Each structure stands twice: as C-alpha cells, then as structure tokens.
Amino acid sequence: MKPCKRIEIVVEEALTRRLEELLEAVGAPGYTMLPRASGNGDRGVRRGDDPTGTFTNCVFIIACDDEATITAIIEGVRPLLQRSGGICLVSDAMWVRH
Amino acid sequence: MKPCKRIEIVVEEALTRRLEELLEAVGAPGYTMLPRASGNGDRGVRRGDDPTGTFTNCVFIIACDDEATITAIIEGVRPLLQRSGGICLVSDAMWVRH
Amino acid sequence: MKPCKRIEIVVEEALTRRLEELLEAVGAPGYTMLPRASGNGDRGVRRGDDPTGTFTNCVFIIACDDEATITAIIEGVRPLLQRSGGICLVSDAMWVRH
Amino acid sequence: MESLFLSNLTAPPLLFFFLGALAAFARSDLEIPTQIGKFLSLYLLMAIGFKGGLALSASPLDASVLRDLGVALCLAVIVPIYAFCIIKRFTPAADAAAIAATYGSISAVTFVTGTSYLDSLGVPWSGHLVAAMALMESPAIIIGIVLYQTANREDADAVGLNWRAIGREACLNGSVVLITGALIIGYVASPSAAAQITPFTADLFVGMLCLFLLDMGIVAARRLQDLRKVGGQAQQSPGILLLFAIALPLVNATITAFVAVWLGLPEGDALLLTLLGASASYIAVPAAMRLALPQANPSVYLSMSLAATFPFNLLIGIPLYHQFTLWLAAT
Amino acid sequence: MESLFLSNLTAPPLLFFFLGALAAFARSDLEIPTQIGKFLSLYLLMAIGFKGGLALSASPLDASVLRDLGVALCLAVIVPIYAFCIIKRFTPAADAAAIAATYGSISAVTFVTGTSYLDSLGVPWSGHLVAAMALMESPAIIIGIVLYQTANREDADAVGLNWRAIGREACLNGSVVLITGALIIGYVASPSAAAQITPFTADLFVGMLCLFLLDMGIVAARRLQDLRKVGGQAQQSPGILLLFAIALPLVNATITAFVAVWLGLPEGDALLLTLLGASASYIAVPAAMRLALPQANPSVYLSMSLAATFPFNLLIGIPLYHQFTLWLAAT
Amino acid sequence: MESLFLSNLTAPPLLFFFLGALAAFARSDLEIPTQIGKFLSLYLLMAIGFKGGLALSASPLDASVLRDLGVALCLAVIVPIYAFCIIKRFTPAADAAAIAATYGSISAVTFVTGTSYLDSLGVPWSGHLVAAMALMESPAIIIGIVLYQTANREDADAVGLNWRAIGREACLNGSVVLITGALIIGYVASPSAAAQITPFTADLFVGMLCLFLLDMGIVAARRLQDLRKVGGQAQQSPGILLLFAIALPLVNATITAFVAVWLGLPEGDALLLTLLGASASYIAVPAAMRLALPQANPSVYLSMSLAATFPFNLLIGIPLYHQFTLWLAAT
C-alpha cells in the first residue's frame, strides 16, 4: 500500500469526453467513471431524467500518487467547473498495490 | 482548495425523495446521487433487481464545509437509517473551489 | 460516530459474484455495489458499452472497523486485481452509528 | 378440470416464468436488465388499461358496472381488515399490517396473465374489470396503516405519520395512474385512433408478457433463495410465512368467488374478480409501506407476495379459481 | 376549425402527454426509466427516417424536391439570425445565441407527431420532408455560435473555440446520423426487405409515440416546476421567457407558412414544413450548446424549448398551423 | 454470385450495421443505451429459439435430426482443438486457448442474420439448426480450458481451477439457457398459443435485428479503434491477430461446409451449419474466459471476434459460404 490522492469530480455527462481527453493529456494513471448521477447545486436541480443528458451528471474517481499530475488534473478541471458547474474533491487514501 | 467533510449516505431508493427534502431543509450546499446500487448489510441482500425498488439502494455524496449543516445532516439522517437501514460515512476532503 | 476504514474496489463486472463471495467469506459487515462504471487503466479503456460486460467495471464500497477483516479483504482482493486488473483504495472515515 | 390445469401449465407465458425460475435456481447468469423489467411492466399496465378502456367504450356504462366497481372497492377495504386480525396473532403488528395491505391490494400482472388465459380459452371478459383493478390497488395501503395505528397507537404517534403524503402516495402511485390514464384514453379514443395503437397494445401483448414473466421467474426464485438465507432474521419461521402466502389467497379467492357468483358475473368476469381478490401486490404496496411503515420487514411481506403467492396464483390459482367459480355458478 | 383542435386534443398520443404531465404535477412516482426514454426516441428517429426513405423511393427525385430542401436549409439559416437580433435585447448574448440556435433547429418528435396527426386525418405527406428535417437540425448550431462570437468577440476568443470539433458535433450528432442513415436505408431497401421491417417501423409507430410522449409529459412538467423554483437565477423573469417560448414558434410558423404556400406545397407538406419552422430542438442543440457555449444557461433555453414550446406546438400549434396554411392557400 | 453479395450488402440489417460503424468511426455521439443493447440481444435469442421450436414441432424428430446434432457437437469439440494447435505457435498459451474457445463456439447474431438472409431469399431452413446452435455454444469453453491446462500444467494448477463452477458457467450461461428454453417452449406450444406470440417473435424480428446490428456496428468500430490504440500491449502485432480473425472463420467454414455437404443437408441448413462453424462467440465465451482464464487478454480474443470476424461473416461470409456450399453440393 502506498499513499495517494483520491480525486472525485462531478460534472454533467455532456462533458465526459472532454474530461477523459484532459485526463489522458495530463497523464492520469487511470480513472473510473460512474454515469447517470443526479444532483443539486448552485445551478439548480439536475434530475438525471431528460433525454439530452444536460441535466444528468457523472462521477469520475481518479487515484493518483504523482504530485505534478494531481496539480495538472486539478488545474485542468477548474475552468471546466467554472463554466459548466460541478465539484471536485480531493482526499487522502492508501492505494493497494498489486 | 478548502477543507470540508465528504458525507456519503447509502439508503434504499424508495427514500430518495425524503433524503432530498431533508438536505434541502437543512440547507446542504448541494449533493450528488448515484442510483441503482445493490448491497448487503444487517437487513440482508439488496440485489437491486426487483421492480419495486425496495431492494435497490442509492448513494448520496455531499460535500459540506459548514459545521452546523454537517451536524444537521447527520442528525437528520440518523432516524432514517435506524428505521430503514443503510449507512452514513463522514471523511475529510479538500474542496477545489472554482 | 466511530472510526473505520472505507475500502473502495474497482473490478470488472464479470467478477462481481466472486467479490461478493469473498466479502461474505471473510465476514465483511456489509457492502454497496455500484454497477455499470466505465474506466481506463493499465489494461486499456473499458467503455462499459459492450454486451459482454467484460469491458464494464463496477465499484464496491465497504465500511469496516475490524482490523482483521480489513486485512482479509485487502489480501483476498489482491490476487483478483493481479489477474484481472482494477484498483483498491483504503481511506479513513467516521461511521455514523444508528 | 385436469385439462384446464394442464393447458395453463403449458401456456408459453407460464413456461417462461418456469424458465426464469429454473435459471435462477441453477444460478445461471441469465438476467433481464432492471430498466427493461420496468419497461415491460409499464407496457403491460398501459396495454391492459388501453384494452380495458376500449372494451368499456364498446358496452354502455350501466348500473351493473357501477355495482361491480362498488363491490370491488368494498372487497379492497374488507380483505385487509380480516387479514390483519388473523395475521397479527403470529407476527409483530407492523408486519401484520404490511401483509394485510399487500394481500388486500392486487397484482396487475396476475390479472393480466388471467386475461391472457381467458383469451386463449376464448372466454370473454369485460373492460370494467380493469377499472375495478385500478380501484382495488390503493385502498389497502390506507387501511393497512390505519390498522397499524389503531393497534400500536403509541409507536404510530411517535412516527408522526404525514397522512396527506400517505394518501397522495397511495392514490398516485405510478401503476394506478398509468392504468387509470390508459383506461380513460382507451375509452375516449376514436375507433380509427384505437386501430393505430392496437398493433402495439394487443398484438405484442402475449410476447411482452412472456418476457416479463421470464424476469419475474428469475426475481421470484432469487427472493426465495434469499428468504431461506435470512430466515433467521424474521421473527417467524419461513414455514409459517409460506403457509400464509398460500392460505391467504385461497381464503380471499373463496370469499371473492362467492361474491362474484352471487353478483351473477359471467364466467370470465367472475374469474378475474376472484383473481383480484386472491392476488397480492408486489410493487405499489411494498413501495408505499417502505415509506409509511418502515418498521415492517420487507423481506417478510414482499417475499411472501412475490416468491410464493404470485407463482401460486399463476400456476395453480388461475385454473383452480376458474374451476371453482364454474362449479359455484352451477350449484 | 374547432373540430381540428378537438380531434387533435383527443388523439391518444396527446392524451398520453397530458397524462404524463398530470402525473408529474401531482407528484406521482410514475416514471419512464432513462434508457427506455432514449430507446423510444431512437426508435422514433429510425422509424420516421425509414418511412421517409420508403416514401422518397416511391416518388421520383425531381427538381421540386431539391427546391424544397434548399428552402428548408435557408430557413434553418435565417430563423436563428433574426431570432438572435430580437432576443439579445432581453437576455445576455450567450443565452440569446443558444435560444436562437434552439429555435432555428427542429424537434423530431414534434414532426413525428405532426405526421401521425396527418395520418389520422388521411392527409398525405411526402418523404422528402424527412430529409428536410434532417437538413434543418444542425445549421442553427453553427449559426448560433457564429452569432455569439460576432457579438462577443473578446469572450469568444478567450474560450478558444475549436471549430472543427463544433462542426463535427453539429453535423454528426446522433439524431441527424440516425435519421439520415435510416432515410437512405429506406430509400435503397428492396420492396421485399422493406416489407419485413414495416411491422416494426410502421405498425408500432403510434404506440411507441404514445409511450414516448408520456415520458415527455413527465419531463416537461418537471422542468416547468424546476423553472419556477430557480427562476431567480436566470437574469430574466420567467414571464418574459415564457412569452418568447410561445411568440417565437408563432412568428417562425407564420413566416414558414408563407414560404410553404408560396412554394405551392400540398396540404400535408405545408403543415410539416411550418411545423419544422415552428418547432425548437431539445436534444441535439442543447447537447451541442453545453459543449460550445457553456456560458449560456441551459435552464433558460432547454426549459423554454422543452417545457413551453414543445407542449404548445403539440397541443395548439399543430391544428393552428394546419388551419393557417389551409387559409393562406385558399386566399 | 455477385448478385448474392450485392443483395446481402444492401439488406437493411447489414446497412444498419454499416451505419453504426460509420457513426462510431466519425466519432458521432450516436449510442444505443447498454440495457437496450442487452434487451435486443435477449429478444433475438428468445425469438430465434421460439421460431426454431415451432419449426421443429412441425417436422418429426427423426434420426437425421439426431445425426445433425451429433455432428454439430463434434464440430464444437474438434474446431477449438486444431485452432489451439495452430494459434499457440504465435501467441501465449492462455491467449491461444481463449481464441480457440472463442472460435469453437458460435455467434447467435451471425446465425440469426443468416436466417434473415435465407428468409429474404425464400430459402427454407430447419428448426433443429437452432438446437445445434445451442449445443455448439458451450463445449468450446470447457475444451479451451482443458487445452490450456494440458499445455501449462504448472500455472493451471497454481490457479486451482474450480471445475464444477466452470462446467456450470459454461452450460448455464444466459444465452444457452434462453435459446434452449425458448426452443422447448416453442416446441410444446399449442398452435393457438404460438399464434398469439408470433406477432412479437416473428413480425418484429427483422426490425429488432436492424436496431441491434446498429448497436453492434458502433461497438465493433469502437473496439477496432481501441485495438489500434493499445496494440502495443498485446504480445502480437495487430496484423497477425487480424489475419487470424479472417483466416480462422474461412478454415472453419471450409471444413464445416464439407461436412454439411457430405451429410447431404439441404441448401439453407448447409449454409447455417457452415455459418455456425465460421462464427465466433463474443458474449458467452469471453464472459466465461474472464472468470476461468483471467490471464488471457480480452483485448485480443474479444476484439478479434467482435471487431473483425463478426463483420467479416456478416458482410462477406454469409453470401460466400452460401455460394461455396452450393458449388460443393453441385460437384
């Protein structure tokens, strides 16, 4: 086990591909994406029920143990969140190496 | 980035609306809800496969940095968990402000 | 509230039953499973879109406050991850007792 | 009589139910995705509602229709009351109330399978039975909660029941709204408009029912397995619960059959009303009970209804009640 | 004229839309699972594309078809331009551009409901209108973004728009691809191959439309409720937005109807072209706008289109535009 | 011969497959929701099973049927063995075993597309070929694992294979259970019961196949793109893998065609048996291999089967094998 950061990002589903491209660009070691989340925040309710996906969220989970990559992910996601809403949480975790 | 609590609540899907109303009532800054989870606990298996939603769970994620609101969420969710089962986990996280 | 570990495991959906059996065998107090996740890692993209479920992930969340069980879960899941890929993260959390 | 049983057991919808149950017992990974299960169930509710509305618009709404609806409503009120009185001797009050509500309400899919059984025998049935079904779905929920409150005044007060919310959830649950809505739309639809929709609601009906019963077979068998596993958690032995899950529909069917024959209902209608009495809810009522009576154990009432009563009614109940109402009517 | 309105309002698809809206307003838990909603929408796009292709292959592709397509394309370019000029006086430029794009594009389900309205009246319509629909879906997206950029040069530069990506997303969004593809497949399909598919694309059409409109009723009503709640967030009063959501389709319909009658289109085609002008996108354009113009508020443009214009066109617009084009053609 | 190819390539199901692949290559956001994809696949399995059962009940079960089934079973055992011997020279043993199992098993959708091809040409085929398909799905899984174990005794011992679990997962995988169950239900269904279900299983068949192949086109094209990206990970060049993905079905088809003609099968049956030999599994076998042989790389065997062999068989294989069996039978 080695220490890492667990980054959790909630954005609307329309931005999935953008975020995936960002993560690939900054060299994130991997990610897991949970689709079809609903939510509520500053920009009102997102019911996750409409056919456009505009009011549907998704949750990205990224484990990362490289300082520089962590910063790159956070700085890369910030303008996305500013324009389109969402949140980004960072916490400590232990990564079970296999 | 500023410190906050990450509250994670698992309840059965039938209670979604109740929990949403609670979060609105106590003034939670927002939440994200992942539907259609399955699970296992003291009350047996919940396969997430039946047409009633009784044996299906959902996961709420709430980032909150206000002491009073955190307490209100926890105290509000406790009776719900007592009657209907589920869990509530609280952990530390950093909230990337945008 | 009492301290516990929050274990988060990402594996491909085909292994769901194996992991459930493992958790039951080591006496995990419960778990929550989020199906139909997509992801990316050392073994390439898993789009979560194919009819086989081979390229679809799922996320297990386990709250556990018993040292021995935590170790058993981690040691049990390690060979699974070695052979089939995935990740396992462990972090600290407070468990709201109800 | 044997031929009725046999022809029922070899009806494709039933066989697909068996197939699903077998697959689940053998631990096959055969599975219907959840949203597809809900889609099939929405389809069946919409189709039976629309069918019923069409049938209703073909025959004039007369006094006997209103009488039948009134009787159906009475049954939905009376059944949970006596069921509660019997069951509460064996289980905690909350469980007894939830079981009573479950068996006082109805199962739309059991009804739908009954109509497909009658269609395959060429026995006609009336559209207003669909209205009766919609009417019988909700009252048991309210009755169940009132019964619990009467029996457990203190606990109920502590919970602070929100009666307006309960009433709304009972009367506006999705299946009641969809059946009723589709019934009205079928009733007012012009013949040419109806003709455009029937390929969807009528021609696909049995096929979709087969697929849904395949799903139900899987779900019911799994629930039965889970029930055995967590049997120790319930405060009753699984045996007692199983007994009730067979006895209650038989008692309810007998009473309803007498009422149906006393009303002089024609063959098809008598069977369908009896089936409504005998069937137990596994969607609307459990959903409402989780909110209003969370202290009742869903593994008890939902498993009884879904894993025992539902298959029993489907496999044995339908031809049995048919035979019984025919025999009653003849004597 | 009244009879057209009445017969439209009692058409089953419309009634199912009402049913969904009523259920959502009453806070019933009736719900169509998301993936089922997408399936129904894919089905409708595929079926209307295939139908259009079949119709197109039956009548020769002549100059008048090309003329109609050209005119449709022009409409898709002009409508967002004048819409932007009007709206930007009342809303921020980003919102104005997104609204303009939304109303310059089309709603396939409104079109599809229009064809089902015509079919129920026995009025024929031409397959190339489906091609016109496919052509009219995307241009407004590009126009909207160009308009925004022209009005807000600085902000637009800051964002660094990726025009290739925008162009691709506009022209290759799923609905355009599916309609166009199905249209071509329908066009080239041999009669015997087409006959194997029509039970799916034609016979089920109205039933599937009913189920989809049930879903849309639920979604539209919920969005309307949310709009009231978060009204304060938008920089305009909901009243103004609602006004635009009714006024824009009326203006667009009037202009398109004049064009249609001036082109001498037959009754059915004139209505469908007018409907394309009057309808607003609620899938393709919002999806593209979220990526290209994230600074526009989706609660504004999506809610206007989905919760106000869509029901308005369905319930009142279709017979109104029909009547209007008939009257125009007669004078 | 050219006309067979051309008429195959312009068959709507194939065109929808092209449409999906094109959309994915162009990076359109066209997408079939996952649960809908599973629903369509369940539908096709149920429908083809039911159809096969009906056909089987129409013609008496005689010795030649049993002979054909026996031969099919032998093929399912022999094909993976020689495939393994060839492939293991080029790839690690685990990958070779998984590829052998994949190509020894069958693809139900390829079979189903073959039946729709025959139907459109008016060539009859026998219901017991569906039974042959069900029989041929699982054996290759067991053979593949045995082969790997024989070749890699040490590693296999270390893993501690649970043979009971493997056997159960092989024989009880969802598609085998559903096809077999539906086959039996179709076989025992009374003609009147069957008539109620055929609007669902027969009339919708080609339309649903179109929608499913649209999905498969998207999935196959995406997998092909991913394959290029992660090509470096596999221990073989994508070129070799692609070569195998075309060569294996050709070899298997040739052998099976000889057997089919030697058995004297009629035209339609000969094509379908050849197609079973030529096709490779992309659901049942990969699912089983992930559990039993996790050390094999799914990007290799699943991508070969899904992204290369499946489209090859659909587009070129079906008319090619048809032509070949006709030519063989004539000589």
Ligand SMILES: Nc1ncnc2c1ncn2[C@@H]1O[C@H](COP(=O)(O)O)[C@@H](O)[C@H]1O
């Ligand atoms: N405090 C929060 N906790 C959890 N999720 C949040 C929170 N705030 C926002 N979100 C999620 O982010 C989405 C967009 O948020 P916003 O931009 O604030 O409207 C919401 O729909 C939620 O899913």
Ligand SMILES: Nc1ncnc2c1ncn2[C@@H]1O[C@H](COP(=O)(O)O)[C@@H](O)[C@H]1O
């Ligand atoms: N220790 C645990 N870790 C994660 N999830 C749990 C745990 N215990 C219970 N749950 C979740 O909460 C639901 C209800 O739990 P219970 O009330 O214990 O039956 C379960 O179905 C799980 O989804």
Ligand SMILES: Nc1ncnc2c1ncn2[C@@H]1O[C@H](COP(=O)(O)O)[C@@H](O)[C@H]1O
């Ligand atoms: N660094 C990471 N952060 C989050 N999820 C990951 C990470 N690495 C791998 N995963 C997940 O684990 C799955 C298998 O990973 P791998 O075995 O590395 O291919 C991926 O598809 C992801 O869903």
Ligand code: NA
């Ligand atoms: Na009942």
Ligand code: NA
């Ligand atoms: Na328009």
Ligand code: NA
């Ligand atoms: Na094969």
